[in-house]
Amino acid sequence: MDDRFLEEIAADSGTPVYVYYEDRIIRNYRVFRDAFAGRYPKTKILYAYKANTSLALCALLKKEGAGADTVSGGEIETALKIGLAGKDIIYSSNSKTVEELRLAVDSGVTVNVDSLEELEQLELVAAKRKKTTSISFRINPGIDPKTHPKIATGLKSSKFGLHIVGGSALEAYRRAKEMKHLEIAGIHTHIGSQITDASPFVEAADKLMEFAALLKKELEMRLDYVDLGGGLGIPYHNEKAVTPDELAQAVVSVVTEWTKSLGYEPELWLEPGRYIVANAGLLLSRVQTVKTTPCKKIINLDAGFNTLIRPAMYDAYHRITVVGKTGETASEKYDVAGSVCESGDIFAKDRELPKTEAGDLIVIHDAGAYGYAMASRYNSRPMPPEVLIRKNGTYENIRERETMKDLYRGQKIPKDLL
Ligand SMILES: Cc1ncc(COP(=O)(O)O)c(C=O)c1O
Structure with missing residues (x-):
C-alpha cells in the first residue's frame, strides 16, 4: 500500500484515524472464499464481526456474499441492521x-450452544416465544493451536465449548434431539486466532468430522x-503463514475423506x-514529540493502546513506516510510544526508522482487525474516526471522530455534588 491520500486524510479527519482499503478487503475475501469453495462447493463464509464491526465494512462483505459470525447481541443487531437474514447469522x-437468546430466537439466528445449561435455557426461551431455533454445539477439541495463549480457544483448559472426551458433547446432542423447540443443524469449533500453521486446523477438522460420524452411528x-x-x-x-489456498487444500481433503464414511456432504x-x-487497514497517527533520554529515543504518538491495544495486550508486532519517508534508510532506533499514561503503552521497541520528527505522520500497518473493534476511551480520549479508501480511488469518512459530548452521554452528577 502506498502513502497516497494519507496526508490528505490526516488533514481532513485529524489523527489518530483508521484507514481501510476497499479493494484489499474484497481481494482478501475472494481469495479466501475461492480457496475453499473451489474445492468444496458447499462452502459458506461467515465474516467474524468481532474483527471489525464498522457498518460500512460489514455492508461491503455482505455485498460480497458473506454471512455473519457474531459473539454478542450487539453484533447480531449490527448484522440485522445491514440487512442480513437470520439464517446467515450464527451466534457464539x-x-x-x-435477552441475547431472545433476540437470536426472534430473528431466526442460529445459536451455537456452549454448554448443557445453556441448552436448557435456550429451549425455554424458544418455547416461550413459540419458535423453533436452529442450533449447533461449539465443540472444544482439546487442540493446541500454537498461538498466543490469550487467543487460544481450542485448548482442553479453555473456557469454550463442550468436550468430546468425557462425553458431554455427545450428551448435548442426545438431549437436544429430545427438545421440541430446537432443531439440530450443525457442529462448530473455533480453536484460536492468528494461527499460521495448517496442522491445528487439520487436526480440528478431523476431530469434528470423526464426531459427526459418531453422531450418525449413535444418534442417526x-x-x-x-x-x-x-x-x-x-x-x-x-x-511464514499458511495461505488460504494451502489451508483449504489441507482441510478440505480431510473433510472430503470423512464425507465418504458419513455418506452425506454437510x-x-x-x-x-x-x-x-487485518492487512486492509492501517492506523495513522501524528508524532507529537521525539524525546532523547539517557538510554533511548522515543517517538510520542497521538494514538495509544486506547486506539490499538494489540501491542500492549499481546506483545503484537506491527510494521511501522513514516509517511513520505518510505524510501529513506532506517538510520535511527526508536521506541514508538502511545499517549496513554501507562508504561506499557509502547507500539514498538528499538524500531529502526528513518529520522523522524514532530509533525511526521506514522503508519501502523495491518491494523484493520482487532484495532478499532478493541479500542476504548481510556484516559478520556474520544474514539477515533474511520475512513474508507474506495476502489474507485476516492475516500469517504465512514465514522466520525467522537467528541467529549459522547464521553459525557448518559452520565449524571448527583444534585448535591453540583
Ligand atoms: C467464534 C469465533 N469465530 C471466528 C473468529 C475469528 O477469528 P479470526 O479473526 O482469527 O479469523 C473468532 C475470533 O477469535 C471467534 O471467536
Missing part, C-alpha cells in the same frame, strides 16, 4: 444472556453443516475475521 458466546443424526470457525493468521512480521462453514480485514 460462552455466556449468553436471556445428519448435520446440515460443519463449521470450522476462523483463526487464519497473517504475517505481521514477514513470518455444508462447510468458515468464520474468517482477521484474514479478511
